[in-house]
Amino acid sequence: MTGVERFLKQAVALAVENVRRRGRPFGAVLVKDGAVLATGVNEVVATNDPTAHAEMQAIRAACRRTGAVRLDGCVMFASGHPCPMCLTAMYLTGVRHVYCAFSLEAGEPYGLSTANIYSELAAAAAQRSVRVVCSPVHVDEHPYSMWRALEDEDT
Secondary structure, eight states, X not given: OOHHHHHHHXXXXXXXXXXXXXXXXXXXXXXXXXXXXXXXEOOHHHHTOTTOOHHHHHHHHHHHHHTOSOOTTEEEEEEEOOOHHHHHHHHHHTOOEEXXXXXXXXXXXXXXXXXXXXXXXXXXGGGSSSOOOOOOOOOSSOHHHHHHHHHHHHO
């Protein structure tokens, strides 16, 4: 059995066990240098947190474990195709390789596909159902400038 197959089977086993506990059918395994760094299962129902997807939970656990917000060199193994939120978290943390056992299409008959969200995000901003309106305000202290100054002090 290859490493990819082994870690994907582990992600699916986590998903199966999560379903047995009445959770949603998703598991994730985050690997670095061939070793498991962190795992996660979908805890949306258990926590009433819509961001508690398996991949997000694995990323959170890995960041706590390493004490860093970057996970460069890590590989994500997920039972299902990551949603846009989870994929974005991977971009933000430096995870550049993702393997999944089940595609968006495989999840569709079960209502477990996020293909519609991917389609919406590919549309022009004016065509999306979620509207984002930036309305600049004058403030005495600009948080971005303050942050930049702190970053400059640290370098």
